[in-house]
Amino acid sequence: MQYNAPNCSEEYNPMVNEPVKLTAEEIKTRQELSFEWTARYKDGTELKQYDDEKQLAYHFGHIDQDRICEFELTPKREGLNPVKVNLETGLFYIDNKPFKELFAGETRIPLGLFLSDKKVVSPWGNKAKLIYVRHVRRDFVPGPQGFGMQVSVTYEIGWEADVDDKHEKHVLVIDEQGRLAIPPTFEQQGFKAL
Amino acid sequence: MSKYIPVNTSNPEFLGLMQDIAKAIRTGDAKLTEKVKKQFAEADFTVFYNAETDEVRVLRKDCPPIDFAVSRFTDIPKGK
Numbered sequence A: 001m002q003y004n005a006p007n008c009s010e011e012y013n014p015m016v017n018e019p020v021k022l023t024a025e026e027i028k029t030r031q032e033l034s035f036e037w038t039a040r041y042k043d044g045t046e047l048k049q050y051d052d053e054k055q056l057a058y059h060f061g062h063i064d065q066d067r068i069c070e071f072e073l074t075p076k077r078e079g080l081n082p083v084k085v086n087l088e089t090g091l092f093y094i095d096n097k098p099f100k101e102l103f104a105g106e107t108r109i110p111l112g113l114f115l116s117d118k119k120v121v122s123p124w125g126n127k128a129k130l131i132y133v134r135h136v137r138r139d140f141v142p143g144p145q146g147f148g149m150q151v152s153v154t155y156e157i158g159w160e161a162d163v164d165d166k167h168e169k170h171v172l173v174i175d176e177q178g179r180l181a182i183p184p185t186f187e188q189q190g191f192k193a194l
Numbered sequence B: 001m002s003k004y005i006p007v008n009t010s011n012p013e014f015l016g017l018m019q020d021i022a023k024a025i026r027t028g029d030a031k032l033t034e035k036v037k038k039q040f041a042e043a044d045f046t047v048f049y050n051a052e053t054d055e056v057r058v059l060r061k062d063c064p065p066i067d068f069a070v071s072r073f074t075d076i077p078k079g080k
Helices: A024-031 B012-027 B030-042
Strands: A035-041 A046-048 A068-075 A083-086 A092-094 A097-099 A101-104 A107-110 A129-143 A146-163 A166-174 B045-050 B055-060 B066-069
Touching: A068 A129, A068 A146, A083 A146, A083 A166, B012 B030, B012 B055, B030 B045
Parallel strands: none
Antiparallel strands: A035 A046, A035 A068, A068 A083, A083 A092, A092 A097, A101 A107, A129 A146, A146 A166, B045 B055, B055 B066
């Protein structure tokens, strides 16, 4: 998992240090991914999850949250579309086209919230805070030669902020086949606050 | 300033909190629940419980939630 911890020092956020070399283990992790991220900054520069030229891997903690304006998941396999969230517009984009709603049967579910002309506040100042979580599930399954491992990865992408003094959180989940979903609330998952 | 406790069962303080909340859940001790909730809150944690899966969810501000099986922290069986 990757954490967004703006108020934590480097001691608590050990990923905010040097990028990691593309070791054999990192390469193995990379092979499990259907999407790789790119963080785009306001000045036009960008940070990619993997720098093939320098053989480096970056983690969420390396993203400059003060400067980021867009976060994109780029597919590594055919048949998948790029998905991105823009922290300035508050909208999601599939294949660079605004994606403003999902349908669950007949129920229309709006996605994102247009942030133009709105007061937006988050721990990162007057902008939305990026949410990105990579959920990795490893199942150990018995096989003829002992136990094998099946890996499934889903990607949670979105933003959170106080918009016109109201807390807003907009998140989309993408699975390895590119299917989109809204993550269930804690309540929907059966959790109640103690 | 809030206290920092890592979400790590190797950390004695976090382990202690989890053992206390597990006991509170099993015994239904409202006083203990409130006491441990307050201790969690001092470290910016909110705790949730799923009765169906018997799991505690620990949520720290600005971090994804992490779930733990209650049975991991107490010998008291569920339903007693």
